[in-house]
Amino acid sequence: MNKYAIETKDLKIYYGRKEIIKGINLRIPKHTIFAIMGPSGCGKSTLLRAFNRLLELNKDARIEGEVLVFGKNIYAHNVNPINVRREIGMVFQYPNPFPHLTIYDNVALGLKLNNLVKNKDEMNKRVRWALEKASLWEEVKDRLWRYPACLSGGQKQRLVIARTLALKPKILLMDEPTANIDPVGTRNIEKLLFELKKDYTIVLVTHKPAQAARTSDYVGFLYLGKIIEVGQTKNVFKKPKNELTKKYVTGILV
Amino acid sequence: MSEYKIRKGKEIAFTISITILTFLGILPLFHIIATVFVNGLPVITKESFTFLTGTFSNGGIGPAIAGTFILIFLSSLIGLPVALLVGVYAYEYPNSIIGKATETLLQIMLEFPTILVGVFAMSIIAIPMGTYSAFAGAFALAIILMPYVAVYTQEAMRQIPFTYREASFGLGLSRIKVIFRVLVPLSKRGILTGVLIGMAKVAGETAPLLFTIGGLYESYPVSVTKPVGAVPLLIYTLVQSPSKGNHRMAWGASLILLLIFLLIFIPIRVSLKEVKL
Secondary structure (H helix, E strand, O other): OOOEEEEEEEEEEEEOOEEEEEEEOOEEEOOOEEEEEOOOOOOHHHHHHHOOOHHHHOOOEEEEEEEEEOOEEOOOOOOOHHHHHHHEEEEOOOOOOOOOOOHHHHHHHHHHHOOOOOOHHHHHHHHHHHHHHOOOHHHHOOOOOOOHHHOOHHHHHHHHHHHHHOOOOOEEEEEOOOOOOOHHHHHHHHHHHHHHHOOOEEEEEEOOHHHHHHHOOEEEEEEOOEEEEEEEHHHHHHOOOOHHHHHHHOOOOO | OOHHHHHHHHHHHHHHHHHHHHHHHHHHHHHHHHHHHHHHHHHHHHHOHHHHHOOHHHOOOHHHHHHHHHHHHHHHHHHHHHHHHHHHHHHHOOOOHHHHHHHHHHHHHHOOOHHHHHHHHHHHHHHHHOOOOHHHHHHHHHHHHHHHHHHHHHHHHHOOOHHHHHHHHHOOOOHHHHHHHHHHHHOHHHHHHHHHHHHHHHHHOOHHHOOOOEOOOOOOOOOOOOOEOOHHHHHHHHHHOOOHHHHHHHHHHHHHHHHHHHHHHHHHHHHOOOOOO
């Protein structure tokens, strides 16, 4: 069995002619929180979307190199991107529960449309399980049939996490999940990340070095499409080897 | 005078003039509605229910009302499914050649002379069938309804932020499911608005019916392959006749048409309360 959840081999990503990701080799171990940090526009979100083939929604994007998930190249010809995305869930920068669906239906949607549950009873159980996993159950159990508009930003984001968890993915990709969330909501979500780490591998993209330091086990510093430094979080923050990393973690380089 | 007072004075003058201009702009609309009510209401109240249900000889326009509803229903049945698919196509493939062509053609069809649509329906349906029919009229109306609904569908779906699209694909859904099970329901209010506007449009159309439905005012319609009447066509016919009685009937029929139109439009106002994102 492969040691790594995600492994990239000389991954390059282009938008049209422009090279956004310039040859990246990363190894993301299982059951860890791996943070990818870097200033805005360095290609973090683009890189993250290459891990579950969501990047293909953008017609201009072109990918070279390999992305291995549990040892299997997800860009091989016989791989269906739909299955990749089911296995690798995604949480977005802007909390985006579907506004026209109730809280319950938001969690149930993926299960229903993918025909993953047999009956109503199983659905109820799975929805509850997902909401509990996302530590949202207690807050919404009395209003499952209301719309996400009644939730706070942090709650919405946990609903999105529940929606993703319901499909029982193995890896969670998080694209600046707290960028639009207040401090209390941010703390709740970061607490949740520690819980989820036991069962999932989490790749967290953030533009705040402090968040990477608080939450992650490993961290990679991405700058202008290249990984400048990667390692255990405590090492990278205490003894950065690269001058740029030092500047970034101390807040000089933004 | 202080500069503040001058600015304040300018603002008041501007507000007043814009209010007056707005009022002048919408005045004709209220004048039309008022005139139709003033002239039409006495006709309807005098005949009461007979006016709504009776045949023409009995002083009613029942068959025409029935005809109008049949035409709205039939044209929706033909036009809406096509319109939805065309709208979705134009949204999903905006950069393909066919997608671009679709968008341009929809814009042309929106403003296309409706009488030509009537001529077209006559030549490909009424003449081969050898008779005017509800079907021929509904076909012409469906062509008129289609671009409205398609453009509204495309526009409503375009308003959906990209992040919801990503989220849907992120759940491992196929493109068909993303579009028809998530994004279409997500923009259903906008689409519904288009549907209602299209229906309101065809409810009042006259020109495409001139050569297609024939007219039927002495008995209720029984078949879609036989001629039917319609309220706007009846008004057109009545006003052309020299008889004072017919003119009175036309006013009554106008009020009925206005009410049918409003009946369709009120849900639009209600549905415009968009989904909170």
